[in-house]
Amino acid sequence: MDVLASLADGFAVALTWQNLGLALIGCFLGTIIGALPGLGPSNGVAILIPLAFTLGLPATPALILLTSVYYGAMYGGRISSILLNIPGDEPALMTTLDGYPMTQQGKAGEALALSGIASFVGAFFATWGLVFLAPQLVKVALLFGPAEYFALFTLAFATLGGIAARNQAKAVIAAALGLGIAMVGVDHQTGVPRLTFGEIHLYEGIHFLIAIVGLFAISEVLLFLEHAKGEAPEASATKLNRITAPLSMLKKTAGAMGRSTIVGFIAGVLPGAGASLGSFVSYTMEKRISDKDGTFGKGDPRGVAAPEAGNNAAAGGALVPMLALGVPGSGTTAVLLAMLMALNITPGPLLFTQQPDVVWGLIAALFIGNIMLLLLNVPMVGIFVRVLQVPTKYLMPAVAMIAFVGIYGLSGSTFDLLVMIGFGVGGYVLRKLDVPLVPVILGILLGNEMEKNMRRALTISDGEYSILWGSPIAITIWVLAIVGFVAPVLIGRFLRPKKDVTVSP
């Protein structure tokens, strides 16, 4: 089993004191970020990338730190869902349905412990799925030429726009805006400046980190300003009696966890779906299967275990296309892709063959982070609950200032900070208008790569456009892209949780 041998090498990379320490810090920060309403995994990781970058961490440790934050945020989202009925991030939306009723029945401790264990089960098995599935996908991806890659990028936009958006036309607008921004700067192949209007700052293009931090973090601050009072949600009323889950409860929910892990993982691997869909589908399915007495929605432990296992499994599954193909399937993995690009790592099949230590070190770190998160979360949940009580009127300014520090650290340029504020305002307006931000980010990230592949393909064919659909693989991808974009229009109403404006993208 060469996969297991590679994984063992990965553990050798990850198991240093420095990396373990970073994983611990990442898990801790991540849980807090996930727990705080208004700071989701995308926002949290987005703010931290420039910081990790300016700290000058080498690639592997930086990756370990930030993916620990990512996994941690997935764990943290459930805390405020269960205690306050406010999802800490979007994937945790479904956990409120049964988690909060459990709190009302005085079973908050059990719900927290159970959801922690369910998160662990989901994430742990999904990471195994990643270990075995990603190398298989890499084998397929190695057959891809530029035309296939171009089709693949289109597929990513199509499914993201199709599944994740409520209005396909707006997803199209978002993707085009992102791609359009990516075009700004000197053309890599011919060296001519494009759409720079002679502004020297724009010659290098707009750095994706500036765009991401502006769109996610700054717009979030503006969104909070709409509501006058930045008070902390009421939490003190809940008393945590015991933070353990009785064995009988675990036994009862084992089936739910198992099923949801599988469903969540598949939802995560599919491009465009991500963790929100994972938790939504697992909850809905579990309700169909197990809800014989009508207890779901009234504090059924299975209703807590299912979405938590589902969303954490999806978080692991979403890493498969991101690492193996370089095409992220969800908002958070798009931000993780930004992180890889900031570290000068291009994900995709070549990453597995040329820099196996980075990939397998990362995967090993995911296993380590998982165990750390379980150990952190079950006994220390009290601390995280305390953090929830920080009022947003103090939290959001701090978030904004840290965003500024991160971007200032990148270049020290006033121009970049102004661009970031511009993106913040733009992000706010787009969010109000229900235009999804993830395709914008994806467009900025993938635009140049997409164009490069298309132009390479056309160079090979000497300008003959039919090369773009000239191979069976390419045709398959195009068909998937069309289905992925059109099918949700027909069946999408059943696949999507209702919108909640208080949660981050």
Place this chain on the structure above:
Amino acid sequence: MSDRILGGTCLVLALLYIYFATQIRVGFISDPMGPKAFPIAIGVVLALGSLYTLLRPDPEPVWPKLGRLGEIVFAVVVMVAYTYALPEFGFIISTTFAAGFLSWRLGATPFAAAIAGVGIALGIFVVFRLILKLSLAIGPWGF
């Protein structure tokens, strides 16, 4: 109405984008597709999406009242002022004011907001400058 404005704005943007894309100068050596084609294609896609939104708008979103909208504009002004203040007055002083203002507008009492501003500025300075050795803006007094 909001959606029609969005669609209309993006449509104008798309047309401008296509126009500017056609103005890109192509060098002597170029690949068959050249640097123009892809941006033009993006402009066309943007135009299509905008047209649809213009003709079939979604229900109106809930916009904040004029007063709250003023708050948002004010916050943006504070942030812009902050970026210009950074090189002039250094990190700690600028951040104290910026964070304090934001915190005040988010509902803290002026006194609490002032303390929050100082706390956030010092906190970030200690963590990022003293512990993590990140480069922050340095004013005339070195902090």
